[in-house]
Amino acid sequence: MKPLVSIIFPAYNAENYLPYTLQSAIAQTWPRKEIIIINDGSTDRTLEVAKRLATKEVRVVSTANQGLSAAVNHGLSLCQGDYVQELDADDILAPDKIQRQLETLRESDSKRTLLSSPWAHFYYRTRIARFIPNSLWQDLSPVEWLSRKMGDNLHMQNATWLVSRELMEAAGPWDANLRYDQDGEYFCRVLLASEGTRFVREARIFYRVSGSHSISHIGDADKDKRISYLVSIKLHIKYLRSLEDSERVRKTCVTFLQNKLRFFYGREPEMVNELQTMAAQLGGQLEIPQLRPKYAWMRPVIGYKNARYAQEYLPQVKATVLRHWDGTMFSLEKSLTRHPYQT
Numbered sequence: 001m002k003p004l005v006s007i008i009f010p011a012y013n014a015e016n017y018l019p020y021t022l023q024s025a026i027a028q029t030w031p032r033k034e035i036i037i038i039n040d041g042s043t044d045r046t047l048e049v050a051k052r053l054a055t056k057e058v059r060v061v062s063t064a065n066q067g068l069s070a071a072v073n074h075g076l077s078l079c080q081g082d083y084v085q086e087l088d089a090d091d092i093l094a095p096d097k098i099q100r101q102l103e104t105l106r107e108s109d110s111k112r113t114l115l116s117s118p119w120a121h122f123y124y125r126t127r128i129a130r131f132i133p134n135s136l137w138q139d140l141s142p143v144e145w146l147s148r149k150m151g152d153n154l155h156m157q158n159a160t161w162l163v164s165r166e167l168m169e170a171a172g173p174w175d176a177n178l179r180y181d182q183d184g185e186y187f188c189r190v191l192l193a194s195e196g197t198r199f200v201r202e203a204r205i206f207y208r209v210s211g212s213h214s215i216s217h218i219g220d221a222d223k224d225k226r227i228s229y230l231v232s233i234k235l236h237i238k239y240l241r242s243l244e245d246s247e248r249v250r251k252t253c254v255t256f257l258q259n260k261l262r263f264f265y266g267r268e269p270e271m272v273n274e275l276q277t278m279a280a281q282l283g284g285q286l287e288i289p290q291l292r293p294k295y296a297w298m299r300p301v302i303g304y305k306n307a308r309y310a311q312e313y314l315p316q317v318k319a320t321v322l323r324h325w326d327g328t329m330f331s332l333e334k335s336l337t338r339h340p341y342q343t
Contacts, residue, residue: 005033005098005162006081010071014089015045017208021089022053030098033057037089038075041065046089069174069182076168084163086183091159092126092206100203101162112170114194115162117203123323124330126206141196143243146188150236150256158183159205167193180225181232188239209319226264230271233260237278247283254284262289266305 007025011018018037025035037054039047039062050060063074072086085098101115118137120129135148136156149155163171170193174186191197237253257279264271265288279286291299291307298307 002030002032003082003102004080005030005083005085005102006075006079007033007035007085007087007093007098008038008072008075008079009036009087009089010038010040010068010075011042011046011050011089012040012065012068012071013042013044013046015042015049017090018046018049019053021087021091022050022058024093024095025087026055026057027095028093028098029096030102033098034059034079034081036061036075036078038063038071040067040071067176067179069176069178069186073173073176076173082165084165084168085159086161086163087159088208090208090210091157092122092208093159094204094206097203097205098162101200104198104200110195111164111166112193112195113164114167114190114197115200115203116156116197117160117162117200117205119157119160119205119207121209122206123209123326125326125333128326129206131204136199137201138199139197140199142191142194143240143249145191145197146236146240146243147249147252150240151252153256153259155184156187157205157207158187159207160203161187161190163190178228178232180222180228182228185232185235188236192239192243209323223268226268226271229260229263230274233257233275234278237282250282251284254279254282254286257282257284258286258289261286262308265289266308 005028007028009021009025014021022035022037025033035058037050037058037060039050039060041062041064047060047062050058054060059078061074061078063071076084083098083102085093087093097117101117104115105113116136118131118133120131122129134154135152136145136154140148167190171186171189174182178185233256236256240249240253243249257275261272261275264275276286289308290296291304291311295307295311298310302310
């Protein structure tokens, strides 16, 4: 019998995007699946939309608002699948994503083979998304995968993973105390429990760019997120060094700290000092974060802080314009098609 796949997605105030995400889960070509939506105390019409669109494969559960990690953990406690697909409530699975991944498994493969896939950003129309390969897009050992993620300043979008129940149970629950990078920290633990990743190039994920209100965005006022991010950074270093504690790994960890310093520099002096101490213990030293060339010229004119502000927020302005334009085109195209949830 083919393995059962549990598709779990938490939903908080997701009424606008939930229909498209749910449709992409229902449309999966893999025949044996269950879909569990955790309505995490939404105050909009998320629950109503989920119930209206539900089929016999879809289970809708409501809880008090406890945050992303608690919602995912609740879904994991309910699921029966041999494999688990976590899916944010605004992202999209290609119809054959799960099937493509499972079809690469051989009888001799361990249940600790961790399946991954490519992903691309989109606003509204998935058909214009561009898939840009990076050094994680291949089969890798746990230590090599984590080294590349940290050293090359990369990440793997959470819905790319397809995780066996054995790996899920070995990794443990999501950390409900984290408010930022919850998925990054969790999938590090999944990776550590695995025998390595298998990258399935034909399986695709579309990662919606939703702006500054996204849980993955850190703004100037988000001190709690920066606290969580610092915890995650420490854990990443701990996890990598548990796999290999060599000179090259320590250098990778210093590079990782340097790349992350910009989220704290000029905002949280105590956290900056902590990062610098960690770098020194690894045999390195952190430098003042450099502005990108297109913004560096502003520093003598308006000062470092204002130039950094421009570097952080002007791209968001551009993204907002592009998102509104793509949304307008999407609405126009949708009005001309008979498929209301086509993207």
